[in-house]
Amino acid sequence: MSSVLYDTPGPRAKRRNVIFTVLFAVLILLLLWWVWLKMDEKDLFASAQWKPFTESQAWTTYLLPGLADTLKAASLAMVIALPLGAVFGISRLSDHRWVRGASGTVVEFFRAIPVLLLMLFANEFYARSTDISSEDRPLYAVVTGLVLYNAAVLAEIVKAGVLALPKGQTEAAYAIGLRKGQTMSSILLPQSVTAMLPAIVSQLVVIVKDTALGGVMIGFTELLNSRGTLAANYANPIPSFIVVAIMFIVLNFILTSFASWLERRLRRSKRSTGAVLGAEKVDDLNAAEVGGSFGSGADH
Amino acid sequence: MTVKLTALSAVGSLVWGTLLAAMRVSPVPLMRGFGTAYVNIVRNIPLTVIILFCSAGLADVFGVTMGAEDFKVQGFRLAVLGLVAYTAAFVCEALRSGMNTVPLGQAEAARAIGLSFTQTLWLVVLPQAFRSVIGPLANVLIALTKNTTVAAAIGVAEAAYLMKTMIENEAQTLLIGAVFAFGFVVLTLPTGLFMGWLSKRLAVKR
Numbered sequence: 001m002s003s004v005l006y007d008t009p010g011p012r013a014k015r016r017n018v019i020f021t022v023l024f025a026v027l028i029l030l031l032l033w034w035v036w037l038k039m040d041e042k043d044l045f046a047s048a049q050w051k052p053f054t055e056s057q058a059w060t061t062y063l064l065p066g067l068a069d070t071l072k073a074a075s076l077a078m079v080i081a082l083p084l085g086a087v088f089g090i091s092r093l094s095d096h097r098w099v100r101g102a103s104g105t106v107v108e109f110f111r112a113i114p115v116l117l118l119m120l121f122a123n124e125f126y127a128r129s130t131d132i133s134s135e136d137r138p139l140y141a142v143v144t145g146l147v148l149y150n151a152a153v154l155a156e157i158v159k160a161g162v163l164a165l166p167k168g169q170t171e172a173a174y175a176i177g178l179r180k181g182q183t184m185s186s187i188l189l190p191q192s193v194t195a196m197l198p199a200i201v202s203q204l205v206v207i208v209k210d211t212a213l214g215g216v217m218i219g220f221t222e223l224l225n226s227r228g229t230l231a232a233n234y235a236n237p238i239p240s241f242i243v244v245a246i247m248f249i250v251l252n253f254i255l256t257s258f259a260s261w262l263e264r265r266l267r268r269s270k271r272s273t274g275a276v277l278g279a280e281k282v283d284d285l286n287a288a289e290v291g292g293s294f295g296s297g298a299d300h
Numbered sequence: 301m302t303v304k305l306t307a308l309s310a311v312g313s314l315v316w317g318t319l320l321a322a323m324r325v326s327p328v329p330l331m332r333g334f335g336t337a338y339v340n341i342v343r344n345i346p347l348t349v350i351i352l353f354c355s356a357g358l359a360d361v362f363g364v365t366m367g368a369e370d371f372k373v374q375g376f377r378l379a380v381l382g383l384v385a386y387t388a389a390f391v392c393e394a395l396r397s398g399m400n401t402v403p404l405g406q407a408e409a410a411r412a413i414g415l416s417f418t419q420t421l422w423l424v425v426l427p428q429a430f431r432s433v434i435g436p437l438a439n440v441l442i443a444l445t446k447n448t449t450v451a452a453a454i455g456v457a458e459a460a461y462l463m464k465t466m467i468e469n470e471a472q473t474l475l476i477g478a479v480f481a482f483g484f485v486v487l488t489l490p491t492g493l494f495m496g497w498l499s500k501r502l503a504v505k506r
Contacts, residue, residue: 005407005425006327006417013327020328028334112485114446116460121477124467205344212346216453217464224349241353245345252344 039238049236053243058230066226067247073139073211073222077146078204084147085154090184092159103155110152116213119145123218138221142214146207153206157199161192194266201259205252212248223247301458302487305379305448310441312384317391318426324396327417335392342389347450351382355454372455379451383444390440398433399425431502438495442488459483 009017039045052058091103110118123141126132132140165188173183215225223244231240324335342350355378402425410424430437449460463480467473 005325005411005420007411009327017328021330024328024330024334109481109485112442112446112488113481114449114460114484116449116452117463117477117480117484120460120464121467121473121481124473125477128473209344209346209348212348213450213453216348216352217460224346224352237356241349241357245349245353248346248349249341249344253340256344 042238049234049239052230052234052236053239058234062226062230062233063223063243063247066221066223067251069139069220069226070208070211070222073142073146073214073220074204074207076143077150077207077211080143081147081150081154082200084151086158086189088151088155089158089162090189092155093162095180107152107155110148111156113149115145115149115210116217118148119214119218121145122148138214138218141218142211142220142222145214146210149210150203150207153203154200157196157203158192161196161199162188164195165191198259198263198266201255201262205255205259208252208255209248301376301456302445302448305376305383305451305456305458306441306445306487308380309383309387309444309448312380313387313391313440313444314437316384316388318395320388320392321395321399322421324392325399325421339389339392342386343393345386347382347386347447348453350386351379351450351453354378354382354385375451375454375456379448379454379456383447383451386447387440387444390443391437394433394436394440395426395429397436398429401432402428431499434495434499434502438492438499441495442491445487445491446484 007013088103088107091099092107094100094103119141122144123137126137126140126144127134162184169187169191170183173187178187211220211222212224214220215222215228219225227240227244231237234240320335320338323331324339326332326335355375358378358381406424406428407420410420415423448458451458452461452464455461459480463476466476470476
């Protein structure tokens with residue numbers, strides 16, 4: 001295989017590559033060996049450490065309910081945040097300056113604040129001002145935090161999705177006499193929703209990852225929190241970490257693959273206008289590019 | 301504390317991320333594979349899991365204390381380690397997309413005058429790639445600033461940790477929340493504006 005960065009290797013380069021491969025492999029093996037030694041030292045390969053995961057009890061009491069709670073919080077947050085995000089996204093495109101300004105301020109504000117702060121704040125707020133039972137409170141707090149933050153990010157996605165459509169769509173809609181509201185609801189939104197789908201699915205990955213924050217800081221019984229209980233019960237911190245990490249990786253990998261499959265499919269399809277918001281856009285949006293449009297400039 | 305965490309992790313992840321990006325385009329297949337696997341795995345694990353693992357896993361089981369005797373110093377250093385490991389994956393992705401914006405002719409010309417892979421990357425491609433990814437890197441930096449709050453999970457006394465203790469003990473929940481929120485806006489806003497200005501200023505004119 002050759003790339004533009006280097007020539008097709010000749011005999012000497014091939015030898016050098018082999019040497020580097022061997023060196024690098026040795027480095028990795030040394031690292032793995034050290035990990036293995038340390039794990040062996042602590043008896044982490046003893047079957048007692050891993051046995052819980054082969055029995056159904058660990059799964060049914062800890063991991064699966066944890067996973068269910070993770071998914072519950074993530075999907076609730078997504079379902080509530082989507083319409084909110086759509087409203088804010090559309091009002092950011094409004095022709096009236098005060099509507100645009102107000103929603104712009106709200107969106108930029110919530111994008112600039114860490115989700116964790118929002119969750120902590122919501123938790124304390126619910127504890128003092130409402131009578132939500134202390135069992136339900138973590139779920140409410142996690143979902144509130146996630147909704148506030150993700151509605152802001154989704155608003156940006158919606159805005160970018162609508163702006164990504166060719167200008168002719170709006171002009172044609174006006175030309176056949178549609179009003180602004182009609183143009184938005186029957187011409188622009190239906191087209192931009194398909195364009196936004198990959199970005200929305202990628203945002204779901206971010207939401208799933210962020211639910212873990214609630215598990216540690218405000219005692220929401222999601223996957224990571226259940227891991228703690230499980231590890232305390234079976235005294236197997238490392239194996240439980242590995243299992244939970246793999247569960248997260250598999251879950252998110254499915255979502256990411258689904259997003260990029262959607263993106264490819266949409267790019268291929270002939271009926272669309274060719275405007276697609278990819279997963280890359282999401283990384284940028286999550287960083288709150290306050291006060292400007294840098295980062296989505298000419299290099300994308 | 302938040303600022304200190306951010307600054308140290310930013311430097312660390314920039315270095316590690318650049319190395320990862322170099323690995324991902326290198327002529328050695330094993331390094332390419334490692335880079336790709338690392339980025340895909342790390343990006344899909346919640347940062348909370350990584351940071352907790354650094355504390356509960358690395359420190360308690362593997363005995364990695366980062367040369368610290370004090371428990372607090374150790375927590376801080378492990379938090380930096382976790383943040384670097386996580387953020388580097390995003391830096392690597394940003395840099396890789398930056399490399400794609402460097403015209404093919406640049407790398408071809410570099411090869412034509414006989415530069416090796418390292419020289420091509422270091423002298424020709426990376427300098428141009430860095431200048432074009434300042435915008436995306438700024439986003440990574442801002443995300444990092446916000447992510448430092450996760451370090452509260454292992455008891456590092458940064459903003460989120462302070463806020464948690466404060467709103468649990470004081471009466472004015474709203475006021476304290478607003479102050480901390482405002483603090484983050486103050487931290488991220490100038491970063492964003494400055495980097496935006498910088499990226500326009502340094503953009504490679506073509």
